[in-house]
Amino acid sequence: MSGWDKFVETFFNAKVMWKYLPDILSGMVVTIELALLIVVTGLGAGLALALLRSLAIRPLNWLIIFVVDLFRSLPPLVIIVLMYFGLPYAGPAPSGFVSTWLSLAFVLMAFSEEIFWAGITSIPKGQWEASRSTGLSFGQTLFNVVLPQAFRLTIPPLTNRTIAITKGTALGTVVAVTEILGQASSAMSNSYNPSPLMMGAAAYIVLFLPVVVAARWIETKFAWKR
Amino acid sequence: MIEAFFNIEIMKAAWPIVLTGLWNTILLSLIVVPLGLLGGLILALLASIKNPLVRWPLMAWVDFFRAFPPLVLLVLLFAGLPFAGLELGGFACVAIAFFLNTGSYYGEIFRAGIDSVPVGQVEAARSTGLTRMQAMRYVVLPQAVRNVMPDLLSNTLEVVKLTSLGSVVAVPELLYEARQAQSITYNPTPIVMAAVIYFLLLWPLVRLLSRLENRALAGRR
Numbered sequence: 438m439s440g441w442d443k444f445v446e447t448f449f450n451a452k453v454m455w456k457y458l459p460d461i462l463s464g465m466v467v468t469i470e471l472a473l474l475i476v477v478t479g480l481g482a483g484l485a486l487a488l489l490r491s492l493a494i495r496p497l498n499w500l501i502i503f504v505v506d507l508f509r510s511l512p513p514l515v516i517i518v519l520m521y522f523g524l525p526y527a528g529p530a531p532s533g534f535v536s537t538w539l540s541l542a543f544v545l546m547a548f549s550e551e552i553f554w555a556g557i558t559s560i561p562k563g564q565w566e567a568s569r570s571t572g573l574s575f576g577q578t579l580f581n582v583v584l585p586q587a588f589r590l591t592i593p594p595l596t597n598r599t600i601a602i603t604k605g606t607a608l609g610t611v612v613a614v615t616e617i618l619g620q621a622s623s624a625m626s627n628s629y630n631p632s633p634l635m636m637g638a639a640a641y642i643v644l645f646l647p648v649v650v651a652a653r654w655i656e657t658k659f660a661w662k663r
Numbered sequence: 664m665i666e667a668f669f670n671i672e673i674m675k676a677a678w679p680i681v682l683t684g685l686w687n688t689i690l691l692s693l694i695v696v697p698l699g700l701l702g703g704l705i706l707a708l709l710a711s712i713k714n715p716l717v718r719w720p721l722m723a724w725v726d727f728f729r730a731f732p733p734l735v736l737l738v739l740l741f742a743g744l745p746f747a748g749l750e751l752g753g754f755a756c757v758a759i760a761f762f763l764n765t766g767s768y769y770g771e772i773f774r775a776g777i778d779s780v781p782v783g784q785v786e787a788a789r790s791t792g793l794t795r796m797q798a799m800r801y802v803v804l805p806q807a808v809r810n811v812m813p814d815l816l817s818n819t820l821e822v823v824k825l826t827s828l829g830s831v832v833a834v835p836e837l838l839y840e841a842r843q844a845q846s847i848t849y850n851p852t853p854i855v856m857a858a859v860i861y862f863l864l865l866w867p868l869v870r871l872l873s874r875l876e877n878r879a880l881a882g883r884r
Contacts, residue, residue, distance in 0.1 A: 509873075510866050518842065604730075
């Protein structure tokens with residue numbers, strides 16, 4: 438057997454791949470579920486916090502800033518480990534899936550709050566005053582004048598950040614979530630063959646590469662002319 | 664509650680272990696951040712060659728590593744490579760994975776920085792007799808780095824946080840040591856200690872970044 442054949446036999450073993458394909462596919466489903474949950478709840482919570490912050494209630498804003506700073510400075514894996522291995526000592530014992538989802542959603546919330554907030558503050562004060570003086574309410578000004586402009590500004594940084602955090606679903610494997618990497622790792626140790634790991638790697642590329650390419654396109658489309 | 668998460672007895676016992684982890688995290692960061700910066704600089708300099716034969720493969724390379732979770736890369740190197748007869752330690756795997764992953768992110772940032780320097784500057788520099796390399800080194804790069812400083816800092820923060828992945832491949836950094844201490848003491852206090860240390864270590868940087876980013880986004884209108 439030539440070296441090349443041996444390499445293919447080891448890393449791209451068709452028999453092993455066929456056997457563990459269903460596992461990897463079910464891992465992909467879990468990864469997609471987890472990713473969608475994180476994106477929806479994380480961005481939603483981030484926007485909600487930014488809107489709350491625009492009410493300018495002092496003590497509330499301090500609290501928001503502290504929470505945001507906290508989740509920006511802690512490594513996501515530390516939050517996941519703390520939630521999964523630590524929380525049960527205090528009572529609730531979240532599953533690996535829930536720990537990963539909540540941890541990454543908190544992180545995305547923190548980063549997106551900062552970005553949304555920067556977008557909102559970038560709208561000149563005069564626009565607020567002008568809208569209010571035409572008789573629009575606070576809510577109408579926010580939703581019809583400020584947010585549409587703010588969103589446009591925030592889209593490039595927001596897409597980048599969202600992709601980076603969503604990729605973190607792979608961290609779930611540390612707390613026994615059966616997503617792609619978890620499935621691939623256990624298939625590898627069952628078969629004594631790294632082919633499932635190569636499939637797992639391919640699965641991530643299939644899922645995330647289109648998103649990254651789309652983000653690049655969005656970035657150029659929304660780029661601000663210097 | 665305090666018994667479980669802020670147990671003084673356990674803090675005393677775990678402190679030396681956690682401290683070792685902290686030093687290793689700092690050391691690891693001091694190695695992987697320059698490594699990522701170097702990788703990024705190489706990518707950005709290559710990208711400044713405006714040749715489609717260089718540019719497209721480079722873009723594919725960067726996008727590939729932006730799409731690929733760093734933990735998967737790390738596991739691939741740590742658990743996959745031994746099947747090819749190449750057994751690297753956890754530390755070497757972290758170094759290589761970070762060079763590839765964070766290098767791509769730093770590369771994009773440097774590229775944006777180089778693009779932000781007007782072409783006229785290079786032309787002017789060249790016309791005074793500087794070589795292409797000299798123009799890049801003395802005229803373009805210093806301005807490029809200054810223009811993207813907030814992004815460079817922000818990525819560096821992410822890289823330092825990412826060193827916690829080392830715990831998965833048994834690199835004895837802060838999270839790994841804290842988990843060791845947790846499994847010895849059957850108490851989550853060491854992990855809380857690690858979290859507090861990460862927070863105290865990185866909070867000043869987060870505060871600084873928050874200011875810089877607000878200013879940058881507001882100034883872009």
